Structure formats: structure tokens, C-alpha cells
Amino acid sequence: xxxxxxxxxxxxxxxxxxxxxxxxxxxxxxxxxxxxxxxxxxxxxxxxxxxxxxxxxxxxxxxxxxxxxxxxxxxxxxxxxxxxxxxxxxxxxxxxxxxxxxxxxxxxxxxxxxxxxxxxxxxxxxxxxxxxxxxxxxxxxxxxxxxxxxxxxxxxxxxxxxxxxxxxxxxxxxxxxxxxxxxxxxxxxxxxxxxxxxxxxxxxxxxxxxxxxxxxxxxxxxxxxxxxxxxxxxxxxxxxxxxxxxxxxxxxxxxxxxxxxxxxxxxxxxxxxxxxxxxxxxxxxxxxxxxxxxxxxxxxxxxxxxxxxxxxxxxxxxxxxxxxxxxxxxxxxxxxxxxxxxxxxxxxxxxxxxxxxxxxxxxxxx
Amino acid sequence: xxxxxxxxxxxxxxxxxxxxxxxxxxxxxxxxxxxxxxxxxxxxxxxxxxxxxxxxxxxxxxxxxxxxxxxxxxxxxxxxxxxxxxxxxxxxxxxxxxxxxxxxxxxxxxxxxxxxxxxxxxxxxxxxxxxxxxxxxxxxxxxxxxxxxxxxxxxxxxxxxxxxxxxxxxxxxxxxxxxxxxxxxxxxxxxxxxxxxxxxxxxxxxxxxxxxxxxxxxxxxxxxxxxxxxxxxxxxxxxxxxxxxxxxxxxxxxxxxxxxxxxxxxxxxxxxxxxxxxxxxxxxxxxxxxxxxxxxxxxxxxxxxxxxxxxxxxxxxxxxxxxxxxxxxxxxxxxxxxxxxxxxxxxxxxxxxxxxxxxxxxxxxxxxxxxxxxxxxxxxxxxxxxxxxxxxxxxxxxxxxxxxxxxxxxxxxxxxxxxxxxxxxxxxxxxxxxxxxxxxxxxxxxxxxxxxxxxxxxxxxxxxxxxxxxxxxxxxxxxxxxxxxxxxxxxxxxxxxxxxxxxxxxxxx
Numbered sequence: 068x069x070x071x072x073x074x075x076x077x078x079x080x081x082x083x084x085x086x087x088x089x090x091x092x093x094x095x096x097x098x099x100x101x102x103x104x105x106x107x108x109x110x111x112x113x114x115x116x117x118x119x120x121x122x123x124x125x126x127x128x129x130x131x132x133x134x135x136x137x138x139x140x141x142x143x144x145x146x147x148x149x150x151x152x153x154x155x156x157x158x159x160x161x162x163x164x165x166x167x168x169x170x171x172x173x174x175x176x177x178x179x180x181x182x183x184x185x186x187x188x189x190x191x192x193x194x195x196x197x198x199x200x201x202x203x204x205x206x207x208x209x210x211x212x213x214x215x216x217x218x219x220x221x222x223x224x225x226x227x228x229x230x231x232x233x234x235x236x237x238x239x240x241x242x243x244x245x246x247x248x249x250x251x252x253x254x255x256x257x258x259x260x261x262x263x264x265x266x267x268x269x270x271x272x273x274x275x276x277x278x279x280x281x282x283x284x285x286x287x288x289x290x291x292x293x294x295x296x297x298x299x300x301x302x303x304x305x306x307x308x309x310x311x312x313x314x315x316x317x318x319x320x321x322x323x324x325x326x327x328x329x330x331x332x333x334x335x336x337x338x339x340x341x342x343x344x345x346x347x348x349x350x351x352x353x354x355x356x357x358x359x360x361x362x363x364x365x366x367x368x369x370x371x372x373x374x375x376x377x378x379x380x381x382x383x384x385x386x387x388x389x390x391x392x393x394x395x396x397x398x399x400x401x402x403x404x405x406x407x408x409x410x411x412x413x414x415x416x417x418x419x420x421x422x423x424x425x426x427x428x429x430x431x432x433x
Numbered sequence: 434x435x436x437x438x439x440x441x442x443x444x445x446x447x448x449x450x451x452x453x454x455x456x457x458x459x460x461x462x463x464x465x466x467x468x469x470x471x472x473x474x475x476x477x478x479x480x481x482x483x484x485x486x487x488x489x490x491x492x493x494x495x496x497x498x499x500x501x502x503x504x505x506x507x508x509x510x511x512x513x514x515x516x517x518x519x520x521x522x523x524x525x526x527x528x529x530x531x532x533x534x535x536x537x538x539x540x541x542x543x544x545x546x547x548x549x550x551x552x553x554x555x556x557x558x559x560x561x562x563x564x565x566x567x568x569x570x571x572x573x574x575x576x577x578x579x580x581x582x583x584x585x586x587x588x589x590x591x592x593x594x595x596x597x598x599x600x601x602x603x604x605x606x607x608x609x610x611x612x613x614x615x616x617x618x619x620x621x622x623x624x625x626x627x628x629x630x631x632x633x634x635x636x637x638x639x640x641x642x643x644x645x646x647x648x649x650x651x652x653x654x655x656x657x658x659x660x661x662x663x664x665x666x667x668x669x670x671x672x673x674x675x676x677x678x679x680x681x682x683x684x685x686x687x688x689x690x691x692x693x694x695x696x697x698x699x700x701x702x703x704x705x706x707x708x709x710x711x712x713x714x715x716x717x718x719x720x721x722x723x724x725x726x727x728x729x730x731x732x733x734x735x736x737x738x739x740x741x742x743x744x745x746x747x748x749x750x751x752x753x754x755x756x757x758x759x760x761x762x763x764x765x766x767x768x769x770x771x772x773x774x775x776x777x778x779x780x781x782x783x784x785x786x787x788x789x790x791x792x793x794x795x796x797x798x799x800x801x802x803x804x805x806x807x808x809x810x811x812x813x814x815x816x817x818x819x820x821x822x823x824x825x826x827x828x829x830x831x832x833x834x835x836x837x838x839x840x841x842x843x844x845x846x847x848x849x850x851x852x853x854x855x856x857x858x859x860x861x862x863x864x865x866x867x868x869x870x871x872x873x874x875x876x877x878x879x880x881x882x883x884x885x886x887x888x889x890x891x892x893x894x895x896x897x898x899x900x901x902x903x904x905x906x907x908x909x910x911x912x913x914x915x916x917x918x919x920x921x922x923x924x925x926x927x928x929x930x931x932x933x934x935x936x937x938x939x940x941x942x
Contacts, residue, residue, distance in 0.1 A: 293807045297791070297798050304784045310741060311773070311781040312796035313764030 079423055081371065085364060085412060087419045089378070092411035096404040105395055117388025118381040124388070126256065126270025130342070132380030133272070136279040137333030138358025139365060139372040140286050141193075144330060145211075146367045147290055148323035149303035154200060154215025155331040155355030157222035158193040162332030163339050164226060165192025167234055167346040170247040181251035185340055186278070189332040196222065197328020198321060205317035211324070219355075230348060242348040253341040273341035275333065280373075282333060287369040289326070299323050331355060360409040375412075379405070437500030439464040439596050439627035440485070445494030447480055454480040455491070456651045462596075462644075464499070467618055467628040469638040469659070472648035473671055473870035474840040478631045481648070482598050486518045487511040498596070517589025521601040523581050527574030531584050532556060534573050535591050552591060559590050563620045579610035586617070596627045603637060604868060609726065615641045633671075633870055635664040636899075647671055672872050680878045680903040683886070687906065688717030690753075691890045692738070692771070692859045697747030699733050699914075707733040709914045711747070715859060715890040720881065722893045722905030722922075724930050730914035731894040732776055735863050738892070739773040740766045752858070767796060772852040776863030776894065782848045783836050790818035790832035793851050825850035826876065842873030849877060853884060860884065863894045878904060898927060912936035 075084065097107035118128045138155045145152035152158075169188035176184060200214035229235070230242040237245075253274040257267035290296040301309040302319040309316050338350045357379055364378070365371025386401030411419075440462040447455040455477045462468040472478045484491045487505040496503050498514045505511050511518070525534050532552050533545075541548035556569050567583055576584070582602060589597055599618075603611040618628050618641055630642060638645050639659060647655040647670040655670045668676045692715040699708035708730050715721055723731045736742045738749065740761040749756045751769055759765070763773070775782040783792050794803060794814055803817065804810040818832035825846045827839070836844060845865065852860065865881065866874045881904060885891055895901050901908060908920045910933030918933040 292809060292811070294798050294804070294809055295807060297794075297809055300787070301784055301795070301798075304786045305781070307781040308784050308795060311739075311763060311775055312798065313740075313762060313767065314798075 075420060075424055075427070079427065081366065081368070084419055084423055085366070085371070085375075087423055088364075088412040088415070089408065091419065092404075092408040095411070096407050099400070099403060099407075100396065103395055103400070105393060110389060110393065110396060113392050114385035114389045115381070116385075117392075118385030121268075123268040123270055124384060126267065126272040127387075128377070128380040128384040129276055130271040130273075130337070130380075131383040132376045133276045133279045133337045133341075134334050134354040135357060135361045135376035135379045136283060136373060137330055137337065138355050139361030139376050140282055140333075140358075140369065141327045141330040141355075142358050142362035143365065143367040143369070143372055144286060144290070144299075145323055145327040146362060147296075147303045148299045148319055149306070150201075150204070150211050150320060150323060150327075152197065152200075152211060152215050152324065152327045153356070153359055154197060154211075154218050154328075155334070155358045156351045156353070157215070157219035157355075158196045158328040158331035159334035159351045159355055160219075160222040160226050161196035162189040162193035162328075163335035163346050163350060164229060164234075165189060165195075166332075166335055166339060167244045167247070170251050170340075171234060171244060174248045176248070176250070178250040181248060182253060182274075182340070185247070185251045186336050189335045189340070190329040191332075193328040193330070193332030193335070194325040195328070197324045197331070201321040201324025204324075205320040226346075226348060230346070234346070236345075244346040246345045247340065251340065252344050253336070255341075271342040273337070275337035275341040278336065279333060279376075282330060283369040283373050286330070290369075295322070331358070357405070360405075360412070363409070364412040378408075382408070437464070438462055438497075439466075439499060440629075441495075441497040441500075442481070442485070443495045443497075445481065445484060445491045445496075447484060447489060447491050453651050455484070458494070458648075458651070458653050460646055460653065460656075462627060462629060464627050465622060465625045466643040467622050467630060467641055469642035469645040470629060470631045470648060471633060471635065471638055471645060471667060471671055473633065473872060474842055474868070475870075476648040476671070477651040478648050479600065480651075482518070482600060482629070482631060485511065486516060486598065512592050512594070515593060515595035516598065517586075517592060517594025517596065518598045519582065519585040519589060519600065519602060521604055523585055525573050525581060525584060528572065530570050530572055531567055531576075531587075532569040534584055535569075535588050537588075539592060555591055556587060559587060562624060563590075563617060565617065577610075579606055579613065582606070582610075582614065583617075594626075596629065597621065598629045598631070600631045601633070601868075602630070603632065603634060611637070635667050638667065639664060649673055668871055671870075676871055676875055680882060682882050682904070685718050685886060685906075687719040688888060690714045690716050691751070692892070693748075693750040694738065695748045695750070697734075697737060697749065698745050699737050699742060700745045701733075706745075707914050708737065708744070711916055713909065713916070715892055717858075717890050718885055718888045719906040720885045720891040720893055720904050722895065722901035722908045723911055724898055724901045724908050725894075725911035725934050727896050729911050729934075731911055732863070733914070734911070735773070735776065735861050735892070735894055739763060739771070739775075739861055763796065764799070767855075770856070770858035771861070772855065772857035772859070773861040774848055774852050774863060774865060776867075778844055778848050783844060785835070785837040785844075787836055788833050789822070789827070789836050789839065789847055790815045792836045792847055793818040793821055793832070795851065797851070797855065821850040821854055822847070824854070825880075840870070840873075841868040842870045845869050845877065846873065849880060853880065857884075857889055859890045859892070861892050861894075864896065865893070866895070866897070866900060898930065902927070902930075910934050 100107040100110050118124050141155050142152055166185050166189040170185050173184065200211045200218060203209040203214050204211045227242060234244050236243055256272040257269050260267055298314045298319050301312060301314055302316045306316040334351060334354050339346050343350065361372055361375040361379055364375040382405055389396055390398045390401060438461045442458060442460040445455050445458040458481055470478050483489050487507045487510050490506055496505060503514050505514060532549055535556060536548045536552045553569055559565055560567060565583055565587060567580060573581060573584060602614055606614060621628055632638060642659045645657055645659050646653055647667060649671060694711050694713040697708055697711040698706060701707050711734060725731050737744050740763045743761060751771060779785060803813050815832045822830040827843050827846045865877050881891060893901060893904055902922065902925060905922045908922055908925050908930065910917045910930055912934055913936060917936055917938045
């Protein structure tokens with residue numbers, strides 16, 4: 068018999084199953100740590116202390132989480148339309164290019180305009196770059212999984228060319244743009260809070276974190292409270308029913324991809340406008356791919372995406388601290404832990420759903 | 434043949450959480466007989482058969498096969514006990530050939546060759562014994578639904594099934610295919626096989642079974658010999674009250690024409706003409722039924738009229754106005770009062786993953802009453818659904834419940850409520866009672882007649898000829914994408930319509 072999806076109460080679905088998955092992943096990761104001769108409890112303590120034990124650690128954790136929120140939401144929105152957008156990397160890259168061009172083309176914009184223009188440019192760049200696979204899917208039937216991943220390579224090459232030949236800093240050996248105009252730069256969080264008498268250590272955490280939180284709310288509103296969101300979910304769940312309802316699956320595919328790409332552009336905002344203050348090569352650093360795991364783990368719901376992004380933020384920041392304190396546990400080990408997490412929370416989700424259902428005494432439903 | 438019953442179930446009980454799907458059910462099926470089990474959707478028939486086939490284990494009770502107590506904990510146990518099951522939704526691999534499907538799960542070793550050769554021989558013998566003509570090398574996906582079902586039966590026989598369970602086998606068949614199936618079941622019986630037929634169609638029970646058991650709300654309420662009962666008696670036992678099997682309908686003068694199709698033709702993706710020169714007029718206050726064997730253009734006719742596919746030639750007039758290409762769009766047509774109950778509610782009429790309330794606005798998601806501007810208000814959607822569900826007796830009347838959890842009849846009522854409550858001028862109805870239990874069929878038929886009495890023009894497509902004949906004022910027969918004839922309902926008879934459906938036109942006769 069084919070495995071029918073197990074029906075669980077909502078609370079179990081949104082909270083219990085992910086928790087069990089994470090616990091199992093930590094268990095396996097712990098075994099790996101034991102395997103290399105370290106104490107997993109000590110490692111966990113170090114990891115958590117590194118990520119959450121100090122204001123500085125928290126700052127870094129939230130900075131990483133900002134990236135994951137944007138890329139996770141990007142995947143989640145497309146997912147609701149039944150599309151698997153794995154082109155977050157490329158879309159963020161093009162978003163960064165568009166933002167850099169806007170910043171460098173209008174160096175003298177007044178302060179209240181400079182940042183919004185840069186952010187809108189990033190969103191537009193990401194949206195445009197995701198619209199291409201959306202259009203190809205809607206009009207030509209080319210599968211977005213294929214086209215988005217291929218366009219990642221195109222974007223990676225494009226940014227090299229542009230940084231070398233067109234928008235690169237003259238005379239620099241590095242593939243990078245000149246610094247963005249100061250009034251466009253997003254304010255670091257410690258500067259925000261300093262006038263309120265809150266003294267925080269300098270971290271990369273910046274205004275983009277607040278934008279990410281707003282994006283979480285906005286995506287929730289979009290998906291569950293608007294007519295467009297209804298159309299997106301209908302197309303994702305049953306394209307034939309959408310056509311019957313007068314919703315054009317082709318139009319929704321293109322719109323959903325564009326929104327998804329715009330959200331991926333948030334990665335460029337945080338990294339380039341918030342932290343590095345210029346466009347550098349490879350600023351996407353794989354965050355776009357981790358976004359897939361974040362969206363899967365968060366079950367496509369903004370609340371889940373937020374929590375999953377935080378978890379990955381902890382893992383990134385704590386992992387960095389951990390590999391600093393315990394040279395035996397290299398950064399690669401932390402990547403392994405992340406991978407196990409993705410495997411258990413994403414791919415093996417069904418396994419634990421059954422287990423949880425059994426534990427709740429629900430049996431199989433007919 | 435042993436004298437012990439082929440199957441004897443005693444005191445079977447099964448609970449799913451708070452729901453008792455089977456309560457102390459006992460059943461005895463004589464070897465070499467065809468035994469019918471009837472009951473409304475959700476009466477517990479499928480659960481009982483799933484217990485017998487090892488998908489579920491009963492909480493209590495005993496199973497005896499040919500007199501021997503058995504524990505059946507998996508379908509492998511069931512197959513070993515000589516039980517075969519033909520599911521309502523086929524378990525076939527469409528890209529494989531017939532013989533490959535038959536050996537699936539019984540390949541007999543790592544290499545296919547031996548198993549396939551053996552299966553070929555067995556298939557040939559089975560085909561001879563039962564008149565099951567089928568090409569062993571045909572690709573299953575290219576076979577008609579009726580033939581695919583034969584493959585399922587062959588699969589069960591190949592595994593040595595002595596007892597064959599068929600779950601709603603005719604739900605997907607044309608009347609002619611159903612008759613062929615029944616002939617096959619009789620042949621199986623003649624060879625000493627035992628057949629259990631689960632259905633909610635009483636005509637089939639009367640036609641083919643020796644005994645019938647009736648289930649209601651998880652319990653067995655009657656075991657009778659088929660010749661000693663009648664459809665009304667069975668219906669009463671199933672529903673627990675008297676039901677009207679005939680539709681009460683008063684004659685009514687039809688009004689002005691509202692929907693006209695002139696010279697309508699249509700091609701599918703491969704360029705095959707699916708509709709050929711259809712001329713059709715629908716008047717206010719009449720039900721026009723389309724009679725035809727499934728796949729003869731009725732579905733395409735509904736879809737063209739509903740704006741889901743575009744005609745290759747011809748004109749459609751709605752309310753006297755010719756519809757431009759831009760108007761032949763589901764949303765535009767709904768605005769103009771043309772509503773559509775699609776043939777397949779799972780495929781296109783509903784999003785089963787959504788809540789019932791969300792499905793109650795499908796197609797009307799732009800209604801300004803549901804929220805301000807681009808927003809949709811969950812409170813208003815829920816209030817709207819609560820009202821509609823009360824008016825259409827949707828059970829349970831819970832707008833937040835996932836649509837997949839409603840019974841077929843109640844899902845259909847959700848669609849019906851959605852399309853009717855907004856006051857259609859024209860209603861296109863496809864298979865209104867497919868997979869719907871008797872109580873709900875009665876309700877749906879009454880609603881459609883009431884709608885016709887209030888002046889709505891209704892076009893009805895159904896594979897149930899009985900239903901078409903009972904509801905329609907006029908009957909149009911279709912064959913091969915063409916209209917082959919028209920009859921007034923009073924003068925139509927089944928034989929005559931059958932000829933038209935087979936393509937024998939008035940001119941040719």
C-alpha cells in the first residue's frame with residue numbers, strides 16, 4: 068500500500084513533529100561528535116553559549132537568521148504555488164547587482180530615499196531574475212527546478228564579469244564595487260540602540276533584521292489573508308481547480324516566482340547594504356540553499372520559517388564558536404550537523420509523523 | 434467445495450479515535466456465491482473489507498476463512514489466505530504492460546524472464562476460463578478503464594485468489610462495461626470463486642448478487658437473500674428511513690432560450706476533434722440531459738460551455754449575446770450567471786487540502802463581500818460557509834474542517850451550495866451524484882428540480898442513464914462528439930437512447 072499522509076492534530080503538526088525531528092537530528096549529530104572523541108554535551112553547551120550566551124553572540128545569531136528568514140520565505144512563497152524555487156542564490160546575486168547599480172548610479176540621493184531606493188532595486192532585481200524561470204514554466208513548461216538552478220550559474224558568472232569589467236572598484240585587486248554612499252547604508256543595531264542607553268557590542272546585526280521580521284508578517288498576510296494568496300495556494304494545491312475557478316495558473320506561477328525572487332533579494336540587502344557596504348563576489352555564501360532547508364523545516368509557514376531561521380542562525384554562530392574552541396570539531400563538522408538537521412527535518416519528515424501519530428495512539432486513518 | 438462459509442466474520446469491531454467504524458459486525462459469505470454489501474458512504478463497508486484484507490487489524494472479533502480461524506495482519510496474509518481485492522482506485526503501474534503488472538509483487542526471482550513467461554501461460558489460461566480477453570503486452574495506461582479493471586482482477590486471480598473483493602467496481606465504468614463486469618463475476622462464480630461486491634448501487638445488487646448484507650453506521654442491519662428483497666427495502670435499510678428513489682417532477686412550460694451553441698466544434702491537444710458541429714439550445718426552466726457513454730464529448734461540451742477550453746469553431750450565445758473570446762472565461766461567465774458543477778469534484782471542483790469554508794468560495798474569491806480590497810476576511814468566509822452549509826445540510830456543518838474529511842455526498846453538497854446559492858441563470862451540471870450516497874442523491878435531485886422550477890436552465894451530463902431519464906425534460910444523445918438525436922423525456926426509452934448513444938442516428942435508422 069502506498070503510504071497515505073498521516074493526519075495529525077494541528078499542534079502536533081506544527082510543533083511536535085519538528086521538535087522530534089530536531090531532537091533526533093541532535094542525537095545523531097551527538098553520535099558523530101562521540102565518534103571523533105569529543106563530548107557531545109560539552110559541545111552542545113559550547114555551541115549554545117557561543118550563539119546565545121552573550122550579547123555579541125546573539126547579535127551574530129540574529130544576523131545569520133536575517134539571511135535565512137529572507138531565503139526561507141522566498142522558498143516558502145514559491146512552495147505555496149507548487150513551485151520549488153532553488154534559485155535563491157542566483158536571485159540574491161542579481162538583486163545585489165541591481166542594488167549596487169542603483170547605489171552607484173545615484174550617489175547623491177537624500178538619506179530618506181537612498182536606502183529605500185537601494186532596497187527596492189534589490190527586490191526588483193531578484194523579482195526580475197525569478198520571473199524568467201516563472202515565465203519559462205508558465206509559457207514553455209520548462210521545470211523551475213531545472214531553470215532556477217541553471218540560472219544560479221548564469222548569475223554567478225554575470226557578477227564576476229560585472230565586478231571585473233563594469234561596476235568594479237577601479238584599481239582594486241578584489242572583485243568588489245566601490246563602497247555604497249554612506250546615506251544608503253543600513254544602520255547597525257548597536258547604533259540604533261545606543262541613543263536609548265542600551266550599550267551593545269558591535270555586530271553585523273542591522274536594520275535588515277527588522278525588515279526580515281516585517282517580511283515574515285507580510286508573507287503571512289499575503290498567503291492567508293489576501294485574494295492573491297488564496298489564488299497562489301489554490302494553484303499550488305490543485306491547478307485544475309484553479310483553472311475551474313477562473314484563476315490563471317500561468318499568471319500565478321509568474322507572480323509567485325517574482326515575489327519569491329524579491330524576497331531572496333533580502334539576502335543582498337542584509338549582506339551588501341547592511342554589513343559589507345559594497346558588493347563583493349560570493350556574498351550569497353550558500354544562504355540561498357540553506358533557505359530551502361529553512362522553508363522545509365518551517366513547513367512553509369512564516370512562524371515556522373522564523374523559528375527554523377533562528378535555529379540555523381544558532382547553528383552557524385554557535386558552530387563558528389565551537390570550532391574555535393574545539394579544533395577537533397571543524398567547521399565542516401558543523402556543516403554535517405546542519406546536513407543531518409536538514410535530512411531529519413526535511414527529507415525524513417514522514418518517518419517521524421508516523422512515529423508521533425503512533426505515540427498519540429491515532430493509528431492509521433482510513 | 435467445502436460446506437463451510439468462504440468467509441465468516443464474528444463480532445468485528447474497529448474504532449478510529451472516538452469513531453466506531455465497525456461495531457460488532459458479523460458476516461457469513463457462502464462459498465461460490467456473489468455476496469453484496471451495501472451501505473451509505475461512511476457506513477463502514479470499506480473499513481470492514483480493509484480488516485479482511487489486512488490493512489487494519491480489528492480491535493475485536495474473529496475471522497474464519499473456509500472454516501479456519503485466521504489472523505490477517507497484512508495484505509500478504511490476505512493473499513496467502515486466498516483473498517484478492519480490486520480497489521476502487523486501481524493499483525496499477527500505468528507505464529508497464531499488462532503482464533508486468535500482473536507479476537508485480539510476485540515476480541518470482543531477481544530476473545523477470547521466468548516470472549513473466551509463467552505469467553503469460555497463466556494469463557492465457559485465465560483468459561480462456563473466464564472469457565477475459567486481454568492483450569498481455571498492452572501498456573496499461575493505454576487501456577480503457579474497463580480493461581484496466583480486468584487487469585486488477587487478473588492480478589488477484591494470478592495470486593490464487595479464491596475470494597475476490599470488489600470495492601465500488603462500477604463507479605468508473607460505463608453501463609456496457611458494467612454489464613461485462615457482471616458477466617465476468619458470474620463466470621467466476623460458476624468456477625466456484627466467491628465474490629464480495631461492495632456498492633451503493635442497488636440495481637447492481639439486484640442484478641448480480643445471491644445474498645446481500647446492509648450496513649448502517651458501522652453495524653450490520655440486515656442479511657437477506659437478494660430474491661427476497663427489493664431496492665426500496667434495501668434503501669430503507671441503508672438510510673434508516675423511507676427514501677424516494679423516483680424524482681418527483683411536475684411538468685413545466687419552458688421559457689425563453691438562454692444558452693445557445695451553434696456549430697460548436699472543439700479539438701484536443703493532439704488535434705483530434707472531440708466535438709463536432711454541436712447545435713444546442715437551453716431554455717429557462719428546463720433540464721436538458723446529455724446521454725452518452727463516457728468519453729463521447731460530453732465532458733468537452735461542459736468544459737467549452739464553462740469557458741475552460743476554447744472551441745475551434747462555432748458560436749456560443751448567452752442571454753442572446755454572442756460570447757467574445759475574452760468572455761469565454763470561467764470568471765466572466767460566472768459574473769453573467771453561468772455556473773458550473775464540474776464532473777470530477779476532486780480533480781477540479783474542490784481543493785481537498787483546503788478547509789470547507791475556503792472551498793465554498795472557490796471561483797468567487799473576488800467577491801467584494803468577502804473582504805476589503807485585496808484582503809479576504811477569514812471571519813466572513815467562515816460566516817458565509819456556515820450559512821451555506823446550514824441551507825444545504827452539509828454534515829458536519831464545520832467550515833474549518835478539511836474538505837478531504839467530508840464524505841463524497843457532503844463534498845458534492847459543498848460544490849452544489851457554492852454554485853447554486855449565487856442565483857445562476859444557467860447551471861452546467863456534470864455527474865452530480867457520482868460517488869454520492871442515496872440520502873444525498875435524493876437531496877441533490879430535489880434541489881436541481883427546484884432550481885428548474887424557479888426558471889434556471891440546466892444542462893445535465895451524467896453517465897447514469899437512469900438519472901438523465903429521471904431528471905431531464907429533454908434528452909440529447911451524444912456519440913463520438915456528435916449529437917445523434919433528441920427525445921422528449923416522456924417518450925424516451927432506454928433501448929432507443931442506447932441506440933442513439935451507440936451512434937445509430939435517426940437519419941440512419
